[in-house]
Every structure is written in C-alpha cells, then in structure tokens.
Amino acid sequence: MSHKRLWAWMTLMAVAAIILAACGAQQQAQPTAAPQPTAAPQPTAEPAPTTPPAAQKGGKLTILYWQAVTTLNPHLATGTKDFDGATVILEPLARYNEKDELVPFLAAEIPTVENGGVAPDGTSVTWKIKPGLKWSDGTDFTVDDVIFTWQYCADPATACTTKASFDPIANIEKIDDTTLKITWKEPTAAPYISFVGPQGMILQKKQFENCIGAAASTSAECQAANLAPIGTNAWKLREFRPGDTVIYERNPFFRDADKVFFDEVEIKGGGDATSAARAVCETGEVDFAWNLQIPKAVLEPILASGKCDAIAGGSFGVERIVVNFSNPDPALGDKRSEPDQPHPFLTDPAVRRAISLAIDRKAIDDQLYGPTGEPTCNVLVVPASVNSPNTKCDRNVEEAKRILEEAGWKLNGSVREKNGVKLIVTFQTSINTLRQSSQAIIKSNLAEIGIQVNVKAIDAAVFFSGDPGNPDTLNKFYADLQMYTNGPSSTDPQQYLQGWTCAERASSANQWNGNNDGRYCNPEYDALFEQLKVELDPARRAELAIKMNDLLVNDGAIIPLINRRTPNAKLKNLEGPTFNTFDSSIWNIATWRRVP
Amino acid sequence: MLQYIIRRILIAIPTLLIISFVIFAVLALAPGDPLAQFALNPAIPESTRELIRIQFGLDQPWPVRYVRWLTSLMRGDWGFSFGTRGPVIDLIWQRLPQTLTVVGTAYLIAVVLAIPIGIISAVKQYSIFDNVATFFAFVGFSVPSFFTGLVLMLVFAINLKWFPIVYNTTLQVVDWDTFTQQVRQMTLPVTVLVVQQTAALTRFMRSSMLDNLNLDYVRTARAKGLSDRMVVLRHVLVNSLIPVVTLIALGIPTIFAGAIITENLFRVNGLGALLITSINNSDTPVVMALTFIFAILTVVFNLIADILYGVLDPRVRYS
Numbered sequence: 001m002s003h004k005r006l007w008a009w010m011t012l013m014a015v016a017a018i019i020l021a022a023c024g025a026q027q028q029a030q031p032t033a034a035p036q037p038t039a040a041p042q043p044t045a046e047p048a049p050t051t052p053p054a055a056q057k058g059g060k061l062t063i064l065y066w067q068a069v070t071t072l073n074p075h076l077a078t079g080t081k082d083f084d085g086a087t088v089i090l091e092p093l094a095r096y097n098e099k100d101e102l103v104p105f106l107a108a109e110i111p112t113v114e115n116g117g118v119a120p121d122g123t124s125v126t127w128k129i130k131p132g133l134k135w136s137d138g139t140d141f142t143v144d145d146v147i148f149t150w151q152y153c154a155d156p157a158t159a160c161t162t163k164a165s166f167d168p169i170a171n172i173e174k175i176d177d178t179t180l181k182i183t184w185k186e187p188t189a190a191p192y193i194s195f196v197g198p199q200g201m202i203l204q205k206k207q208f209e210n211c212i213g214a215a216a217s218t219s220a221e222c223q224a225a226n227l228a229p230i231g232t233n234a235w236k237l238r239e240f241r242p243g244d245t246v247i248y249e250r251n252p253f254f255r256d257a258d259k260v261f262f263d264e265v266e267i268k269g270g271g272d273a274t275s276a277a278r279a280v281c282e283t284g285e286v287d288f289a290w291n292l293q294i295p296k297a298v299l300e301p302i303l304a305s306g307k308c309d310a311i312a313g314g315s316f317g318v319e320r321i322v323v324n325f326s327n328p329d330p331a332l333g334d335k336r337s338e339p340d341q342p343h344p345f346l347t348d349p350a351v352r353r354a355i356s357l358a359i360d361r362k363a364i365d366d367q368l369y370g371p372t373g374e375p376t377c378n379v380l381v382v383p384a385s386v387n388s389p390n391t392k393c394d395r396n397v398e399e400a401k402r403i404l405e406e407a408g409w410k411l412n413g414s415v416r417e418k419n420g421v422k423l424i425v426t427f428q429t430s431i432n433t434l435r436q437s438s439q440a441i442i443k444s445n446l447a448e449i450g451i452q453v454n455v456k457a458i459d460a461a462v463f464f465s466g467d468p469g470n471p472d473t474l475n476k477f478y479a480d481l482q483m484y485t486n487g488p489s490s491t492d493p494q495q496y497l498q499g500w501t502c503a504e505r506a507s508s509a510n511q512w513n514g515n516n517d518g519r520y521c522n523p524e525y526d527a528l529f530e531q532l533k534v535e536l537d538p539a540r541r542a543e544l545a546i547k548m549n550d551l552l553v554n555d556g557a558i559i560p561l562i563n564r565r566t567p568n569a570k571l572k573n574l575e576g577p578t579f580n581t582f583d584s585s586i587w588n589i590a591t592w593r594r595v596p
Numbered sequence: 597m598l599q600y601i602i603r604r605i606l607i608a609i610p611t612l613l614i615i616s617f618v619i620f621a622v623l624a625l626a627p628g629d630p631l632a633q634f635a636l637n638p639a640i641p642e643s644t645r646e647l648i649r650i651q652f653g654l655d656q657p658w659p660v661r662y663v664r665w666l667t668s669l670m671r672g673d674w675g676f677s678f679g680t681r682g683p684v685i686d687l688i689w690q691r692l693p694q695t696l697t698v699v700g701t702a703y704l705i706a707v708v709l710a711i712p713i714g715i716i717s718a719v720k721q722y723s724i725f726d727n728v729a730t731f732f733a734f735v736g737f738s739v740p741s742f743f744t745g746l747v748l749m750l751v752f753a754i755n756l757k758w759f760p761i762v763y764n765t766t767l768q769v770v771d772w773d774t775f776t777q778q779v780r781q782m783t784l785p786v787t788v789l790v791v792q793q794t795a796a797l798t799r800f801m802r803s804s805m806l807d808n809l810n811l812d813y814v815r816t817a818r819a820k821g822l823s824d825r826m827v828v829l830r831h832v833l834v835n836s837l838i839p840v841v842t843l844i845a846l847g848i849p850t851i852f853a854g855a856i857i858t859e860n861l862f863r864v865n866g867l868g869a870l871l872i873t874s875i876n877n878s879d880t881p882v883v884m885a886l887t888f889i890f891a892i893l894t895v896v897f898n899l900i901a902d903i904l905y906g907v908l909d910p911r912v913r914y915s
Contacts, residue, residue, distance in 0.1 A: 070679035071679065071682075073681070076681050078631055078678065079634075159648040160641075161648065161651075164639055164641050164643075164644050165639060217693050223676065223683065224682075226680070241690055242680040243691075243869075245678065245764075247766060271762075271861065272861075274862070275761055278754055282754050283754060283761060286762060317636075459627070461628050461823070465632060466642055467629070470627055489637050496638050499638070512611075515638070520647075
C-alpha cells in the first residue's frame with residue numbers, strides 16, 4: 001500500500017469518526033424538563049412585554065461557576081452554587097445588598113420597630129408581601145406558600161440544609177392574604193433570620209405539598225420538583241442537567257417582566273477557577289465568573305487584560321490563626337486538648353501578643369492575596385458598623401522580642417525557653433497553595449523572635465470534617481496554632497461571637513462539636529456575651545460586638561490575618577453585578593443588563 | 597464454548613461482589629461529609645449536618661449500609677445522589693452521551709491512527725518515519741494530559757482563539773453551523789486523548805508486527821514470490837492483529853469510565869467529571885454506581901476479549 005493511499009484512507013476514517021460522534025451527540029438523553037405551566041403563559045393582569053424591543057435588549061447571559069449546580073431546591077443545597085442556581089428562579093422576602101442593607105424582594109417593605117413590623121420586645125415580626133405576585137405557572141403567590149416553606153424545613157426528616165434559619169420560629173400566623181406574623185420561640189434581636197437571603201427562598205406549596213419529610217429526597221415526584229422548582233423571579237427553568245448546566249428562560253408572570261434585560265440565562269459549571277477567569281477576561285466566552293480563588297501571581301495578569309472587571313469587596317471571611325489554650329501534648333493520652341489541660345506556654349498573654357506582633361500581615365497580603373484580600377486586625381469585620389476602629393496590628397519585631405524578654409522567655413540558641421519549656425509550636429492548616437505559602441511566611445516571621453514553628457498541612461476533607469473519629473480535625477485541634485477562614489453568616493454577629501464563650505469549648509464531652517476550637521475561656525467575655533443576648537437596641541448591640549472583638553484581639557484569643565475578598569469577574573459591558581457579603585453573588589440578577 | 601462462557605459468567609459474580617465490597621469499604625473508611633462545604637458556616641450548624649447525615653443513613657455502620665446498598669441494587673434501585681437528591685441512574689444516563697461523544701471519538705481516532713502507524717513503523721523499522729513515530733509515541737506516553745490539555749488550551753483557545761474553552765453540553769447538532777460548533781468544541785479534548793491513546797496502541801502494534809515479520813512463514817511467503825504488500829497485509833498483519841484486537845476490546849470499558857482530567861479541564865462534564873466531583877463531595881451512591889458499572893464492563897469485555905481471541909486464532913481452544 002502506497003503512503004498516499006494510506007493517508008487518504010486514514011483521513012477518511014477520521015472524518016467518518018467525527019460524523020458518527022456528532023450524530024451520537026444528537027441523541028442525548030432527555031434532560032430534566034421544566035414543568036409546563038398550567039395556565040397560558042401570557043399574563044392577563046400584567047402588561048405583556050410589548051415595549052418596543054430596544055435594539056440591545058434580550059440575548060443570553062452566560063455565567064460560569066467552577067462548581068456545578070446540583071439541585072435547584074435551595075433548602076437541600078450542598079454548596080453555595082446551589083443557592084445561587086436557585087436564586088435565578090426563587091426569591092426570599094428580602095435580600096441583602098452590597099452595603100449589607102435589606103432590600104425587599106417579595107416583601108412590600110422591610111419591617112422595623114418604627115413601622116410597627118418588629119415587636120419592640122423582640123417576640124415577633126410582621127411581614128407584608130407585595131400584592132398581586134404570581135408564580136411562574138400563573139398561580140397566585142400567597143402567604144400560605146411562606147408558611148409552607150417553614151413547615152417543609154421544620155420537619156427534621158426533610159433534612160433541610162437551611163433548617164437553622166427556621167428553628168427560632170414558634171409559629172407563623174396568616175393575618176390576611178398579604179400579611180403574616182412570625183412569633184419567635186424566644187425574644188430575638190435578629191428579626192431577619194427567616195425568609196431572608198439565600199437561606200430564606202420560598203417554595204411553592206402546590207408543588208412541594210407532598211414532599212415534607214423523607215419524601216423530599218425519596219419520592220419521584222419530589223425528586224423531580226427539587227430539580228425544577230416553580231418560582232417567582234425573573235426567569236423560569238428551561239433545562240437542567242445536574243452537575244453541569246442550567247438554562248433559564250423568561251418568566252412572563254414576573255412582576256417587573258418588562259424591565260428584565262436578558263431573555264435567557266445559562267449557568268455552566270465545572271472546570272477550575274483559573275480557566276473560568278480566562279473565559280471572562282481573555283476569551284470573553286462568558287459574561288460572569290464566580291469565586292476566583294486563584295493565587296495573586298496567576299490572577300493579576302488575567303485581570304489585567306482589560307476586557308473584564310473584578311468585583312471584590314465585603315468579606316468572604318477572615319483568615320485567622322487560632323491559638324490553642326489547652327494542651328495538645330500526645331503524652332496526655334485521653335486528656336489531650338481537653339479544656340481542663342492548660343497549654344504550657346500559649347496561656348501566657350505575652351507569648352500570644354508577641355506572635356501577633358511578629359507576623360507580617362502586609363507581606364502575606366502583598367505576596368499571596370493581592371486583590372483577593374486585605375490585612376485586618378479584627379475578627380469581626382462585617383457589617384461595617386461592627387468593624388472595630390480600635391485595634392492595631394502593625395508588625396513590630398523589636399517590641400515582640402521585648403515582650404518575650406520581659407516575660408522571662410530567654411533565647412537559648414535560636415529558640416526561647418523558660419523553666420525548661422521551649423517555644424516550639426506545631427502550626428496546622430488545610431492543604432491549599434495559599435495556606436502553605438502563608439505558613440512559610442509565618443514560620444520565618446516567628447523564627448525571628450525565637451519561636452520555632454513546625455508546620456503541618458492536612459487534607460481539607462479531613463481538617464474541616466468534624467469527624468469525631470479523626471485526630472486531624474480543626475475541632476480536636478491537636479496542635480498549638482491552626483489557620484483557616486471563617487466569618488459571620490448573618491448581619492447579626494451574635495451567633496458568630498458565641499464561638500468564643502466558655503460553654504462552646506470543644507471537648508470530648510460534646511464530641512468536639514463546640515464552636516470554640518481554641519478553648520478560650522474568659523469570664524469577662526462571657527459577661528459581655530450575656531449582655532449581647534438580651535440587648536435589643538441595634539446601636540448598643542454594635543457597641544457590644546465591637547467591645548467583644550477588641551477583647552478577643554487584644555487578649556490574643558485569636559490572631560486575625562487577612563479579610564478575604566474573593567473576587568468575581570464580569571465582562572466590561574455587563575452592568576449590575578456587585579459584591580455581597582451576606583447574600584448571593586447574583587442576588588440582583590434580575591436587574592443585570594448589557595451596556596454598549 | 598457455551599459451557600466456557602457460562603462458567604466464566606458464574607466466576608464473574610463473586611468477583612463483582614468482592615469488587616463492590618472493597619470499593620464500598622474504601623469509600624466508607626475515607627473521611628468526608630456530603631455537606632463539608634458548609635463545615636464552618638454558622639448558619640448551618642453541626643447539628644443540622646448531623647441530621648442530614650442521619651437522613652442519608654450515614655449514621656449506620658458501613659457493613660449495614662453495604663448490605664442495604666446491595667439489596668436495593670438487586671431490586672434495580674441505584675439509590676439517590678446526595679448532591680441532587682435525584683436518582684443516580686438518571687445522572688449517569690445524562691452524562692453518558694458527552695463521554696461517548698468525546699472519549700469514544702478519541703478512542704476511535706486513536707485506533708484508526710495507531711494501526712497504520714504501527715504497521716509502517718514496523719515494516720520500515722528505524723526509518724525516519726519510524727523514528728518520528730517513536731518520538732511522538734514517547735511524548736504521548738510521558739506527558740500527562742493535564743499538561744497537554746493546558747498547553748493546547750493556552751495556545752489554541754486563549755491566544756489564537758480558534759476553539760472555545762467552555763464546552764457546551766446543551767448544543768444540539770441540527771445543521772451545518774451547529775455541527776462545526778460541535779467539531780470545534782470537541783477538537784481540543786479529543787486531541788489530548790488521541791495523543792495519549794495513540795501512543796500506547798502504536799507501540800503495541802509495532803512490536804506485534806515485528807514479532808511476526810521475522811518468523812519462518814513470512815520468509816516462506818516471500819520465497820514463494822508474493823509481493824511485499826501481500827506479505828505484509830495478508831500474512832503478517834492478520835496475525836499481528838490478534839493481540840491488538842484483544843487490547844482494543846479491553847480498552848473499551850475505559851471509554852465508559854470517561855476521562856477524569858480531560859473532561860474536567862474542558863468542562864465536558866461526562867462520566868469522568870461526575871466521578872471525580874462525586875468523590876470530592878462524598879456522594880457515595882454515585883461513586884458506587886459508577887465504579888460498579890465500570891467493574892461490570894471490565895469483566896464483560898475481558899470475557900469478550902478472550903472469546904475474540906479464540907475466534908481469531910484457531911490454535912486457542914476452550915475447555
């Protein structure tokens with residue numbers, strides 16, 4: 001066989017293969033279809049979108065997430081991506097904007113003490129919803145749907161991820177078709193915990209009626225509903241491939257349907273954050289990419305292309321070093337890291353103070369985080385009203401050395417010691433390029449003041465697992481220092497600040513489930529927390545929260561490092577996306593538009 | 597022959613049971629939590645996560661869970677995914693077309709390329725063609741797909757902008773335009789896979805040919821005055837293909853396993869991507885289903901390869 005003929009034959013086969021494959025692609029499995037609306041899709045009450053189709057209006061909004069949406073029922077979410085996927089369809093009563101203020105969505109207004117919505121004694125809250133709201137199947141949205149959502153998640157067998165936001169509710173009363181009154185189990189200073197933000201999206205009673213309890217995950221009807229909920233937001237589902245792509249189309253029954261810019265929205269999932277950033281900033285294939293957790297050295301050149309804007313702000317959480325107040329010495333056996341075993345040297349405030357002074361937060365930020373973070377001295381940085389102005393954490397190596405000298409920690413070779421106790425610490429964190437680089441910087445920082453650091457990196461699946469059978473969890477904290485990111489999940493910091501009270505100390509007695517993994521215990525802090533629990537005045541609460549933050553930081557209970565502001569990226573011609581601390585990155589997607 | 601097949605199938609049953617047991621044990625003993633992403637979120641406290649684990653049955657000891665999984669599988673129920681709370685089997689059917697399109701095409705192209713390259717390399721041993729083919733085969737062998745993938749993506753998608761980097765799984769091929777789109781988005785992932793698979797097959801084909809070329813029957817054929825082409829194609833090739841065909845048959849199950857790295861890199865989101873995300877999210881029912889189906893396919897294609905061997909080579913007898 002001559003070479004010429006051979007090559008011709010091979011080319012032919014290759015073409016045939018491609019054609020065959022393309023034909024195969026046509027016969028793809030039927031994706032989950034959106035339920036057909038029961039009424040005619042044309043709204044009768046609302047003016048049909050008859051506004052002359054402005055030249056630029058319409059088109060498709062393409063969003064890229066490196067984690068793919070797997071369910072559209074936000075109450076069964078297994079990640080932020082699921083809340084965001086549901087956001088395009090479903091809405092809560094109100095959402096937070098980028099300034100951490102509440103914006104009414106299904107609600108007509110935000111209830112406050114002034115307008116009579118919030119009971120002054122903190123026992124109840126009354127919400128009014130907008131009149132004339134409709135679901136995307138054309139049926140009326142009523143207060144019953146709100147009450148149903150609570151009942152759905154209140155049943156432990158439903159296994160709602162969002163259950164904690166419904167737990168404080170004692171009862172919901174329907175006052176009239178557009179008014180409901182939530183009564184709390186106990187007076188609360190946080191009246192906006194339920195039906196607000198990503199955790200509070202409201203499901204249609206008609207669709208989910210038979211899905212309370214275990215049926216939520218096991219019955220075929222509910223499984224279909226979870227993948228295709230009927231909603232009230234600007235779009236409804238067209239097609240959903242779990243773990244891959246969601247495509248949404250216009251909801252003609254949306255209250256502001258004529259103001260919605262895009263005809264179609266697509267959320268594509270998968271891949272990695274770096275190529276997601278490239279798809280926006282370099283190839284322009286997508287309009288918006290989410291959560292670009294990329295080292296600065298890689299991210300900055302991509303953002304510099306000039307085609308895109310990074311949207312960063314608020315707080316994704318504070319990267320901090322937790323100090324272990326109990327003794328992790330393996331020699332203690334069962335008593336290891338238990339709260340009643342004081343740490344041999346980290347209980348000395350001088351050592352904690354010196355560690356905080358020696359760490360070069362600015363270098364960590366400049367070299368590693370860049371646009372994705374900024375140094376902070378506070379453990380509570382959001383909302384802005386509780387970000388303490390009183391703390392300072394500038395690097396001062398000489399001062400750190402002086403403090404250690406004064407406290408009696410003398411250099412012996414390169415490591416300080418006192419009464420035979422050497423300042424050698426084990427410093428653990430999860431496996432992550434950024435964290436290992438931070439560990440290296442901190443190790444050299446502390447070596448300068450005579451503290452030897454042995455670093456340890458643990459697989460994130462273990463470190464964050466909370467598995468009581470595993471010795472390497474952050475809850476057990478079998479080390480002297482550990483580093484991770486955390487932050488409050490609501491604008492009210494009480495839940496978050498509870499994590500440093502004596503009662504929350506993680507120990508074998510509570511299966512290491514307490515939120516206080518550092519086992520810090522200070523009667524002064526607990527007294528402030530008791531005051532916070534009963535204080536209902538927002539201004540006084542903010543004052544108390546700042547005081548508690550200052551106490552934690554100045555006492556060295558915790559060493560805050562970086563306020564993380566993981567950015568999203570958008571094309572320059574897309575208008576609307578904002579950063580957001582307490583709500584979804586796409587909270588206001590109905591108002592996004594393309595500009596020339 | 598029939599007896600042989602029946603015996604092989606009977607042996608396969610305990611094999612598959614042991615495989616499923618080992619996979620289940622490994623998954624159960626590995627750390628992980630389906631809601632690990634919310635580990636530190638104060639709005640989703642540990643008590644809620646514990647409740648969800650109980651609903652998923654994860655509080656039971658793993659041998660109990662294994663027996664449950666196996667009994668529901670007997671009834672044809674693969675369970676529901678923790679991530680979608682929908683049937684696992686639906687997920688697999690949804691992902692299969694993407695994987696077959698991309699990984700299947702790559703395999704087909706690799707086979708079509710490798711056999712002629714292998715033949716020429718062997719016939720013209722140590723020629724320039726052979727040296728070049730050998731060079732590329734070793735490059736294909738030794739360069740991992742995440743590297744070739746990234747390089748191709750950077751050069752052809754990002755700098756030259758010839759191909760997209762986001763694979764559109766919802767694209768329906770209805771006309772010439774969508775067909776070219778499909779070809780464009782398949783080009784890079786398919787190339788990455790072809791480079792790797794061709795390398796292995798080429799070397800195998802070449803050495804199989806070389807084994808035969810020096811045998812006496814080839815010399816006899818030449819002595820009879822047969823043309824070179826006849827000798828190579830009618831005698832040497834047919835005999836050399838026997839081991840290659842079995843190798844190709846054994847490789848078919850890997851198509852269904854998807855290509856974890858390549859699929860993930862180009863967002864093809866087929867079975868390989870499903871497997872890796874399910875492992876990362878501790879979505880045990882999905883991982884079990886995928887690995888078990890893969891195990892079945894491997895056993896079945898092993899049997900097919902053995903039978904093919906007998907069909908192609910009359911010297912092989914089953915008893």
